[in-house]
Amino acid sequence: MDYLRYYLATAVVMCGVLGFYWGGYWVFLGVGTFIPLLILDMLLSYDYQPRAIRYPILADVPLYLHVLLMFAVYAAFIHWAATAGSIAPGQWLGAILTLGWLGAVPNLPVNHELMHRRGRFARACATILGTFYADPTRDVAHVHTHHIHLATPKDSDTARRGETVYGFVFRATAGSFGDFLKLEKESCKRRNVSLLHPRGRLFKALLQLAVLLGICAWFAGPAAALAALAGIVTAKLLVEMFNYYQHYGLVRVLGSNYGQQHLWNHLKPISRQLSFEITNHNDHHMDSYLPFYRLQPKVDGPQMPSILLCFLAGLLPPVWFSHIAQPRLKDWDLTHATDEERELAREANRAANWPNWLNTEAGQ
Numbered sequence: 627m628d629y630l631r632y633y634l635a636t637a638v639v640m641c642g643v644l645g646f647y648w649g650g651y652w653v654f655l656g657v658g659t660f661i662p663l664l665i666l667d668m669l670l671s672y673d674y675q676p677r678a679i680r681y682p683i684l685a686d687v688p689l690y691l692h693v694l695l696m697f698a699v700y701a702a703f704i705h706w707a708a709t710a711g712s713i714a715p716g717q718w719l720g721a722i723l724t725l726g727w728l729g730a731v732p733n734l735p736v737n738h739e740l741m742h743r744r745g746r747f748a749r750a751c752a753t754i755l756g757t758f759y760a761d762p763t764r765d766v767a768h769v770h771t772h773h774i775h776l777a778t779p780k781d782s783d784t785a786r787r788g789e790t791v792y793g794f795v796f797r798a799t800a801g802s803f804g805d806f807l808k809l810e811k812e813s814c815k816r817r818n819v820s821l822l823h824p825r826g827r828l829f830k831a832l833l834q835l836a837v838l839l840g841i842c843a844w845f846a847g848p849a850a851a852l853a854a855l856a857g858i859v860t861a862k863l864l865v866e867m868f869n870y871y872q873h874y875g876l877v878r879v880l881g882s883n884y885g886q887q888h889l890w891n892h893l894k895p896i897s898r899q900l901s902f903e904i905t906n907h908n909d910h911h912m913d914s915y916l917p918f919y920r921l922q923p924k925v926d927g928p929q930m931p932s933i934l935l936c937f938l939a940g941l942l943p944p945v946w947f948s949h950i951a952q953p954r955l956k957d958w959d960l961t962h963a964t965d966e967e968r969e970l971a972r973e974a975n976r977a978a979n980w981p982n983w984l985n986t987e988a989g990q
Contacts (some may be wrong), residue, residue: 628677628919632688634899635732638663639695642728646702646721649710653717656699656724660934667896667932675894679919686917689902692736693751696758699728700854704842707850712922714969718853725857728757730864735902741765742914753830757838759861761829767805773914777878777888784873786980787955788947791940795866871936872907875955877963886912886924887962890954892933893923905933928958949982956983 642656673831679685703721705715724789733755741764749765756762768783775781782801785794799948807821810828814821822829835858843851871890892898893906903910903918908927930936931950939946960972960983972984 628679629681629684631899632685632902634896635736635902636688636691636695638732639692639699639728639744642724643695643702645724646699646706649706651717653706653724654720657727659722660727661901663896664934664938665933667894667934669844672893673895673898674923674925676922677919682771682917682919687870689736689739690751692732693755696728696733696755698791699725700758700838702843704846704850707846708855713849718849722856722860725758725854726860726864729858729861730762730868732900733758733861734865734868734901735900735904737764738768739918739948741768741856741901743917744915745946749869754834755829757834758858759865760835760858761802761865762834763827764802766809766827767802769914770809771802771805773911776884776911777873777876778880780880781873783869784876785870785897786978787875787951787974787980790943791867791870791946792943794870795863797868798866802989851943867937867940870940871930871933872904874951875974876958877967877974879964879966879970882966884911887958890928890930891924892930892936894932897933902935928954928962930954934964934988954979959984 638656638659641659645652645655646660648655648880670989677685703725707721737752737755737759740748740755743749743752752765753762756764770780772783777784782798782805785791785798789797806827810826811821814823814826817823819826824830838858839851839854842854848952871892873889876888876890889908889911891907892901894905897905903921904922906918907919908924909921910918936946936950939950955971959968963971968984972982975982975984
């Protein structure tokens with residue numbers, strides 16, 4: 627069963643392929659998987675069990691199968707767009723949302739898992755998968771900035787208290803790309819080549835995106851290419867939206883070591899399976915080279931509900947703040963934060979215009 631559970635991601639992507647194959651309003655089938663998955667994840671009990679994997683090569687099959695399936699999604703989309711004849715605006719919308727949803731979930735989790743592998747082939751596959759959400763270079767900033775500076779102001783992937791998901795997606799995108807450019811410029815300087823050298827990461831990333839969109843335009847026309855671009859941009863926004871909930875509001879003193887208390891876990895069953903254990907989060911940051919099936923759920927660490935529920939709540943910031951973020955951050959401040967971090971938390975609460983529960987609990 628522990629091998630089969632991760633084929634949930636395969637099934638979700640296959641829904642997208644079938645939707646484009648059947649055509650018409652079936653193109654909504656891929657994105658339509660969100661609601662059933664959300665309901666199921668909310669109804670099921672938390673999953674605190676480690677995975678019993680004896681044959682790692684079998685556990686990796688759905689990862690590499692996913693790479694092929696993302697090409698299948700776009701092949702099915704191109705075939706639909708090229709042969710459907712007159713396509714209604716609502717059908718184009720369904721295609722864009724499906725490409726966006728599948729380009730983010732479960733594409734990002736597979737991309738994330740492979741970018742942390744040591745082998746060149748796995749990391750090359752991760753770069754390819756990043757194309758489907760307009761970020762083939764995500765591994766650079768993620769590994770060399772986020773994994774060092776998480777929960778500090780230097781990390782653009784850590785959402786601030788009071789920050790909405792709508793503002794965060796643009797700040798995180800700009801921050802991640804800025805971190806990549808800084809590191810890439812340093813790399814190019816060491817190699818004495820230009821930033822847009824054909825062997826550089828920036829040129830390759832732009833080429834990958836151009837090839838994908840060019841194929842869509844060549845075989846299915848400009849409208850399909852525009853829809854694909856809209857789907858890719860939607861996927862990028864969704865990626866950052868899900869990123870918003872992984873470190874929301876946590877604080878850490880600059881230069882201090884981070885620990886399991888500086889990360890949120892989302893340990894609902896669908897959250898874990900669909901994300902290839904990204905939501906089994908704090909053990910990943912303790913050793914980023916551990917494969918997803920070796921991560922151990924930490925029951926006593928900071929916990930969030932279903933990542934899918936968080937996503938839905940975050941679309942309504944007052945709901946997210948009052949019912950999920952503030953109660954959990956209050957508990958974190960009181961039970962997990964150090965004295966220095968409590969001072970940072972006070973400042974963060976004040977800046978967000980949130981209740982100052984630390985002073986209240988201290989009787990001040």
